[in-house]
Amino acid sequence: MISDKMKALVEQSSVIRAMFEEGKNMAKLYGAENVFDFSLGNPSVNPPAQIKEAINYVVNEEDENLVHGYMNNSGYEDVRKAVAASLNSKFGTNFSYENILMTVGAAGGLNVIFKTLLNPGDEVVAFAPFFGEYRNYVSNFDGKLVVVAPDTKTFMPDMEGLREAITKKTKIVLINTPNNPTGVIYGDATLKELAKVLDEKSKEIGEPIYLIADEPYRELAYDGVEVPYVTKYYANTIVGYSYSKSLSLPGERIGYLVIPSEITGSKEIISAAGVANRILGFVNAPSLIQRVVGRCLDVQVDVDIYNRNRELLYNSLTEYGYECVKPQGAFYLFVKSFDMDDKEFVAMAKKKNILVVPGSSFGCPGYVRIAYCVDYDMIKRSLKGFEELARECNK
Amino acid sequence: MISDKMKALVEQSSVIRAMFEEGKNMAKLYGAENVFDFSLGNPSVNPPAQIKEAINYVVNEEDENLVHGYMNNSGYEDVRKAVAASLNSKFGTNFSYENILMTVGAAGGLNVIFKTLLNPGDEVVAFAPFFGEYRNYVSNFDGKLVVVAPDTKTFMPDMEGLREAITKKTKIVLINTPNNPTGVIYGDATLKELAKVLDEKSKEIGEPIYLIADEPYRELAYDGVEVPYVTKYYANTIVGYSYSKSLSLPGERIGYLVIPSEITGSKEIISAAGVANRILGFVNAPSLIQRVVGRCLDVQVDVDIYNRNRELLYNSLTEYGYECVKPQGAFYLFVKSFDMDDKEFVAMAKKKNILVVPGSSFGCPGYVRIAYCVDYDMIKRSLKGFEELARECNK
Numbered sequence: 118m119i120s121d122k123m124k125a126l127v128e129q130s131s132v133i134r135a136m137f138e139e140g141k142n143m144a145k146l147y148g149a150e151n152v153f154d155f156s157l158g159n160p161s162v163n164p165p166a167q168i169k170e171a172i173n174y175v176v177n178e179e180d181e182n183l184v185h186g187y188m189n190n191s192g193y194e195d196v197r198k199a200v201a202a203s204l205n206s207k208f209g210t211n212f213s214y215e216n217i218l219m220t221v222g223a224a225g226g227l228n229v230i231f232k233t234l235l236n237p238g239d240e241v242v243a244f245a246p247f248f249g250e251y252r253n254y255v256s257n258f259d260g261k262l263v264v265v266a267p268d269t270k271t272f273m274p275d276m277e278g279l280r281e282a283i284t285k286k287t288k289i290v291l292i293n294t295p296n297n298p299t300g301v302i303y304g305d306a307t308l309k310e311l312a313k314v315l316d317e318k319s320k321e322i323g324e325p326i327y328l329i330a331d332e333p334y335r336e337l338a339y340d341g342v343e344v345p346y347v348t349k350y351y352a353n354t355i356v357g358y359s360y361s362k363s364l365s366l367p368g369e370r371i372g373y374l375v376i377p378s379e380i381t382g383s384k385e386i387i388s389a390a391g392v393a394n395r396i397l398g399f400v401n402a403p404s405l406i407q408r409v410v411g412r413c414l415d416v417q418v419d420v421d422i423y424n425r426n427r428e429l430l431y432n433s434l435t436e437y438g439y440e441c442v443k444p445q446g447a448f449y450l451f452v453k454s455f456d457m458d459d460k461e462f463v464a465m466a467k468k469k470n471i472l473v474v475p476g477s478s479f480g481c482p483g484y485v486r487i488a489y490c491v492d493y494d495m496i497k498r499s500l501k502g503f504e505e506l507a508r509e510c511n512k
Numbered sequence: 513m514i515s516d517k518m519k520a521l522v523e524q525s526s527v528i529r530a531m532f533e534e535g536k537n538m539a540k541l542y543g544a545e546n547v548f549d550f551s552l553g554n555p556s557v558n559p560p561a562q563i564k565e566a567i568n569y570v571v572n573e574e575d576e577n578l579v580h581g582y583m584n585n586s587g588y589e590d591v592r593k594a595v596a597a598s599l600n601s602k603f604g605t606n607f608s609y610e611n612i613l614m615t616v617g618a619a620g621g622l623n624v625i626f627k628t629l630l631n632p633g634d635e636v637v638a639f640a641p642f643f644g645e646y647r648n649y650v651s652n653f654d655g656k657l658v659v660v661a662p663d664t665k666t667f668m669p670d671m672e673g674l675r676e677a678i679t680k681k682t683k684i685v686l687i688n689t690p691n692n693p694t695g696v697i698y699g700d701a702t703l704k705e706l707a708k709v710l711d712e713k714s715k716e717i718g719e720p721i722y723l724i725a726d727e728p729y730r731e732l733a734y735d736g737v738e739v740p741y742v743t744k745y746y747a748n749t750i751v752g753y754s755y756s757k758s759l760s761l762p763g764e765r766i767g768y769l770v771i772p773s774e775i776t777g778s779k780e781i782i783s784a785a786g787v788a789n790r791i792l793g794f795v796n797a798p799s800l801i802q803r804v805v806g807r808c809l810d811v812q813v814d815v816d817i818y819n820r821n822r823e824l825l826y827n828s829l830t831e832y833g834y835e836c837v838k839p840q841g842a843f844y845l846f847v848k849s850f851d852m853d854d855k856e857f858v859a860m861a862k863k864k865n866i867l868v869v870p871g872s873s874f875g876c877p878g879y880v881r882i883a884y885c886v887d888y889d890m891i892k893r894s895l896k897g898f899e900e901l902a903r904e905c906n907k
Binding site: 123 | 513514515516517518519521522525552554555556558559563564567568571572576577579580581582583616617619620621622623624627628629630631634645648649652653720760761762763764765776777780781783784787788790791792793794795796797798799800801802
């Protein structure tokens, strides 16, 4: 009864759903404290205290019809002004409120900009490993996701691979830094090189290639590593942002797109993106929480908690013989499944009550993603299992 | 630079945007108190007091990671249970939480169910006049909106027209009662007849035709008129609901789909709709406000305020010679633009600082929609202009 497109999607999705169901059953069978669920990117750190304060203020002090009513499809003007001002002060950019479109999370933002830009058959280039939902978002608009094979030594973007992947049909190159699932951050030199390739290739194909920077993990960086602002490297850059991780609000569905005035066709794209936000059924980003994040722009979750998890898990796993690039950001380790098929490794891990996601879900088989946005003590309790698993895999 | 589809959509949209911009300019020129904006369906009545109480409770008493975190893509199980129980007690239905999918408003819900059901070229039948966004929602999935011409005497669905509109390609018939823009409510006899036609036609084409009931105005009914629950008339019914009007929360983007177990392919559709909710980028309905509406299921805005507006405006306009079916629900009057083109009438009204929407935006030229979800005193101040307008149109 369902559409042909959905048939295929439901089949793919049921693999992951089956894992979650199994996790629940395992918790019942063995006790929740004996199950080690590293599968989900659901932040374990509480939102900053200012979030509760801001909700209480907005709900009890602001006008109800303003707080819960319709506003411009692009968001409240005062909130968009505050977001622009905050970006300008942090990154030396020069955005006005018109460059900011409040969205239903980064997922909403990416769908809005893909709807805005993609004709059927247009190509979106992404570097493996990548967040698996990108494939679905591109397919929503009959675009084609073109994948650049991973550089598994560094997990940094392969520029030669990028050159080869770009065709006359390329409309968008999509990056995600700090990266899910690897935790790598693209530094100054990488972004300069990327911009150079895109400038050359745009000239060669005679059409602008838009660089879309998906940045839900921007604020989660460790060891003082800087996350450069991508619009400063390449003129045709659009940024997608989410407060899901930086403020631990994933359920609230709140983020924004930055569409700078410098990009080719900026006015047309800004106007079309507002319309796309409406007709895709988002209509606008949720109103109350828009007003709340507008009051919490210089606030973020306590990254030290994730850092402590990162150190414990990275140090322990590498000691046990796991191979892994040490993540500089986000809250994932992307670990080699030794010489095994990643799905087989996932199945073996499950026997130790350890739940992780196969790398093939991120376009990178032979690896698994371990989400460490979890309780520190759960990591400690899981270590014995990881150690045994390493021994068994290397028999 | 934007996609071909969006080009056409931006052009259409700019007509309405131009009207809103003109409204703002008019307020500056003539003073806000001298501009009579009846163009928007933005509720003027405050949310019930229980909303503020519920937000304060959920934010200050419930666990933060629960309130703001990810949950099942279909929504919190406890909220879905509460919604199902509330429907069962009101309408004698027999839904479980699995039949309820929390959505980003009714707009999100309709997009989810269209994504779930429609193959390119599939037809969705709607009765004119209809909410103009339906056209865009169907087009998002390359479906075709087939319009049954309006019965302008009663604005009730034309069953003969429906029979003629249904083809082998018909997958969905979409109704909206209480209706935007006419305010009519489909009663018992109408729904029985509709069910009969759909049963016959489903048999004839050999495929189930799904009836989708878009019900954001369900709670806004006047004079004690009952709004029958559509699932009780036709087995293959799916309901789309929104709290935008019943709780005055349009900015919050919160509603739900009811996908009954009785419909053909129910399990497959329920599962696919959850996936569609995720991959369209909604991911889930906003979390805090899900928990809030879950505590306010037996609450609604004060409909008497809208009723007072309805009586004043309907009685005054008909006295001035306007023709209009008296609305039984929602908060719109759908008024004949005398013998004039509706767009011309809208332009003449604008000269009286009265803003209304042409019927052609609802697939029904020769009429205009007047939204009376506005301040009572604004209606009073506008009456002189409506009276002059009637005289000028009938010269």
